[in-house]
Amino acid sequence: MKVNKWTERFFGTPLFEPLVTFSYIFPLLYLMIFLIVPVLSMLLIAFTYDGNISLHWFKSILMDSYYLQVPPHGDFAQKLTTSTGESLYLIRGIDFGVVLNSLVVAGLVTLFTAILGTVFAFVIARYNFKGKNLFRIALFIPLLVTPFVNAYVIKQMFSEFGLINYIFHEILHVLPFRIKIDGLTGVVLAQSMAYYPIVYLNAYASFINIDPTLEEQAENLGSKGFRLFRTVTFPLALPGIAAGATLVFIFSLEDLAAPIVFHGDPLAKKLMSYQIFSKFIYGLGERSPEIAALSIIMLILAVIAFLGIRKYVSLRQYAMLSKGGRWKPRISKPKPWQALLIYLTLLPVLLLTIFPQIGVIMLAFSERWTTTVLPQGFTIDYIKEMLLNPDVRRFIVNSLSYSGAAVILIILLSITSSYATSRFKGILSPILESMVILPIAVPGIVVAMGYFYFFSAVTPENSPLNPTSLYGFNPALVLILAYSIRRLPFAARSVYAGLQQVHISLEESSINLGASRWKTVTGILMPLISLNVFGGAMLSFVYSMSETSVGITLGSINMDQAPITAFMKEVLMSAAGSINIAAALGVLLIVVQITAIVVVNIITKQRYSFIGLT
């Protein structure tokens, strides 16, 4: 056979190999059709006005003080009086207009989580103190996703008769007045509390991966204390911290749960994600160019952050420089005042941030939660109802089957794409590599809108696949596709990491001994990476179950086929049922997530890995 210049150039194989070609083409086409095209299809609508290509919709957004309000509007805090005659400060934040509000909120959440995450990571990476392992476990709790109910508990905690006022105003008397947090401030608070462990995990990995000799050398040359941290330790960990913080920025930008929970305050509605969502919900059936334009603005912001961090981190591949030597981790026992500081500052923060998950569990087992500090009256009625009432159970079954189907696609996509990019260096490799991780940068609500425009344009009118169908839209396919795209990066990273652990000579010797490519992949490679595939698949499954953006938009068009999250949103927004049943579903999701983490831990003997950006 002759060397094929084309396959060599594109796929990195000198001879044409069907399996390798498939490994490139399948994920590339899939991502092209179900991610790139739907998102780009919005461009057509957003840039069209009166049949011509125009910036009209962007201009009208950016000229409208509803979207851009400079200088900002409103008071950060207002002094009120409670029904009991005490003074109450209502903290809602100020209004910069929808677009800037989103940026300010995401910026603040990024800042707060970066600081908290870095401090926790540094302390846990560098100090051995009593209870450290409990700290480490507790730091995973805020990562347990319970859409809506988690933010609901935070809202209750910071309400006028909530837990925070109870502790700081009524018991400790450190607050001379009551506070109530609502509006944009509530969103910032809820997101910061939920997302800081993402920075923590990334920063922690960075801190423990710093070659200790780099710090020893600085110490040896006379540096110590904060100078050592500022000049050597922190700059070396910065890529990891920045990667985690960027992830938080994107998550905050696209988050719908917190704005929906706080939507009783009109200020919380003035965020891009909520605007797109509510305009979609109330103007269903219309392909609004304004939503498309707003989605594009949001997408651009997220993609800029994503590309920026990829570029920044690739410029700082520090790990490569170290060439062995002794590896003596820099862990010390804190001095008494340091230990005291850890217990007096970090412990309260930790307790505060794990309370939402505890609150969700309490709420699921309680009768009511109105103006009391904690939920009242123990009952298992809601757990029973969730498991026995077919009207609730239906949503669980829907979510399970959509997530299961998505995981099968994800496994196929992550194996093919990782095999192609880790083994062959054609010019398509870096493109595929970026495309597989790209879904992280595409806000869920943008995917939802993209799918809406795409599927309503390409499917036959009034067919069950068309979201604008008059005879009942079936969201099953759309949701499975959306889950498979949105949760692909989790599994792809895991599989890619597994492939990098397997030396290529293992495959080469198999081929050299006469095995075919197929035989080599299935007989040698697959058994070696099966644990990584399993771990990635579990993670993807778990996060498909709790997927929000697409589930509560396209998924809620037809409630018969809706997923769990669509039902939870209904409960929260329209008081269609009791919030406790949403909490019960939250508990179910917590159980699923903990089970997955434990099973993955036991089977793969790997630490739970959360998604990163690099």
Next chain:
Amino acid sequence: MVEVKLENIVKTFGETVALKGIDLHIKHGELFTLLGPSGCGKSTTLRIIAGLDFPDSGQLHFDDEDVTYKSSSERGAVLVFQNYALWPHMTVYDNVAYGLKVKKLPKQEIEKKVKWALELVKLQGYEDRYPTQLSGGQQQRVAIARALVVEPKLLLLDEPLSNLDAKLRLEMRSEIRRIQRELGITVIYVTHDQEEAMAISDRVAVMNIGQIEQVGTPKEIYEQPKTEFVAAFMGKTNVIPAEVVERDGDKVTVEFEGLRLDGLTYTGENDKVVVVIRPERISLHPIENAVSITGKVDLIEYYGFFIEVVGLFGERRIIARTINDRDVIGLRPQGGVTFYIEREDILVLPKTL
């Protein structure tokens, strides 16, 4: 310049005893080498001198000052790490200037000193590069410049050449020696390579499993090893287990494989001994008054600038080395051969391994 004294330094890591009581006295302006196989404790000793590890017991003095528990940042004993430990986020200039900035020197003085240090290691013009943009040898030079620029009392080098290729290793070896002579500083050097140790050092301490086996000049260590370990570690040599069969004061006769060597000097008590003979001290020509042993040729190995003849004496292989290829004319595998050795070139040591 400083004198370093270690007294009975003991260090354990968990269950393992890394150092079992180290005593050393390193003089002013000396290039002193700690030599030993990996895991012998030489790097731990160096880290204790640098203040990066602290001993469980024992004392460390710089001149008359007890520095045993002084922090590394205040000790002025600068270590060049095996992996160079260059900070990847700083340029060459910033790496070298770091120690001076920590000392809060005026900017102009820092510039002057960095320039001096980079000239010393022949890296002028590389100030703005990042470590990743340098070759291994250049990275090594930056690490040395960074250490020297703070004018340390004591320079510590931990296997500084182990990451370089063979040619560069020779070049950097003489470079380090040149700089040390030029500045006249005390240097403690750690290596596992005996050839490197001999070429570079004023004195060498040979270490094994947490203990010092012998301290001396390279010549002493090579020619008069005091223990079996030192003899075996210092290059390719013949270490032949044997037994003392006759004693007459200091003079003994030893026997191995039925061969007897008489008139050798040995003062030890144990009759189990090893006979140490350097291959290059074995002659293939008759020498008067020398001992001789006759056996079979096992192998003749051609190395280029020397040739080795492996003789088989009973079950025992003994290597002879010659630089003259005419010496091996007439020798062939399985043929007979006689080795001649002067008595003073035969060392008898107690068997300890």
